[in-house]
Amino acid sequence: MRWRAQASLPLALLALGAVIALGVSLGVGSASISLEQLWAIALGEGDNLARTMVLELRLPRALSAFAVGGLLAVAGALMQVLLRNPLADPYVLGISGGAAIGALGAMMLGLGGMLASTSAFGGALFSTLLVFGLAHGRGGWAPTRLLLTGIVVASGWGAMITLMLSMTPAERLPGMLYWLMGDLSYARAPNLPLALLAVTCIGLLPLGRSLNVLARGPQQAAALGVDARPLEWGIYAIASLLTAVAVSTAGSIGFVGLVVPHMLRLVLGNDQRLTLPACALAGGTLLLLADTLARTVIAPEQLPVGVITALLGVPTFLFLLYRSGQ
């Protein structure tokens, strides 16, 4: 072991993994496209049909998947540092529940696409403010209180989701169920989430060391020169925004935000300067691969991607946890 993990090697490997996953995802599908064809398309050549399929169908979806996975993993990592609790993630804190209410409400009214996404975004922000407002007593920031408030609000949303589903006409149910388990088939606009992911990662780099100090608690952080309160508020706001954008792009995909940061911590240690960018790459790659599987395993039918992330992630996570306890 060394004084601190070398940042460049793991990040380079993760980036390489992401590129390979992107290649696989673009090549695999109803019509598979070879590496040479992909290369030709990247250079602006290749036949028109393949070009259209790759550039207009598979690429936006793949990039969306990558961005959403990265956003969720970074949001989870931030929440865990903020609450000093490895169990925290945007879903546990009720943010995705609020988003689900927003999205399902719009779908019940027969609205779809952009309107459902906007409504989901609004729901996520509403839930964020609700949890924060209720948890933020006069005594200041208490992680346990925030976590408990989030969990209770989340279960409230869960009950309302069940109620909404039971009141919805049968023909609208499949869309809603897919949304609840995460669905990237309507994700066609990767620019915003990708840009947000990039800006967040670069913006958080200089704060990484402060976050390492903050993980020791606000008092210790203050004693070491960190203005804890504004940093905590900022982190909560950023993590909520990332979640809201991810959820309104792809529906509610659990598990990524909880498990990716945890897996990386087991392997790479706890320096946020390394874990946060690593989360972006690994979360993105995981969701990209999961989505590729989701649309190919029982093609032409598609599986909800959340099922795949859980089926892939649970055994990996349990294995890493088991090994780290040896």
Added chain:
Amino acid sequence: MSVLDARDLVIDVPGRRSGRPLNLSVQPGQVWGVLGPNGAGKTTLLHTLAGLNPPRTGSVALDDTPLNTLRRRRIAQKLGLLFQERVDGFPATVEETAMLGRHPFLSYWQRESAEDLRRMRAALERLDVAHLKHRLVSTLSGGERQRVAVATLLTQNPALWLVDEPTNHLDLHHQSAVMALMREQAAAGRALMLCLHDLNLAARWCSHVLLLYPDGEACWGEARDMLVPDALEALYRQRLRVVEVDGAPVFVPVNG
């Protein structure tokens, strides 16, 4: 010039009347011991002097600048605080933990330099925990963790040390070693204030003493004037006997 000045300072202990305001200045080279029974407000005082708790009334100045006008980072470059209780957060190695002491001196984009690494390693060496450097702090014993915390403070190397129970969990040898380190720091021109439970450590190592009573009363001064049996018996409501060892008083609690 004093490093730390408290003017008409009343610490905010909930539900307690204000008592006597503190007016004291801590000079370079002094080691202050803060003594008092449980709940007298020793930790609250330390946190107030560090700017973590607002005072009820009065003010604190660090190098003649009011504490509440300084940014946390600026304060942490001059003032270090050792907490009585620590939050582990996520697992971290001994080296990573001690290196946090350099945080106040590094800008946002800076990484720890070779000089920072050297300081941190020297501090681990000094506290006799260098052999544990790759261990996770959570796997250490209480005394080892305490030494890692002191090493973090030594890595920070501030002009003013506020230390809440420096000898917590330490065995006899390491108690002496840590107290010797404190005095060594004072001899090098730093100022220290230590919350202590052990009268004999205060008698042996402190130049000045502040006695805090549970009702908010306080008195302070040079150690030899303050450490008199009558005052201490009133402070702790405990009968004491005094014996002398090597010219220093040793206080022994007795029954009755």
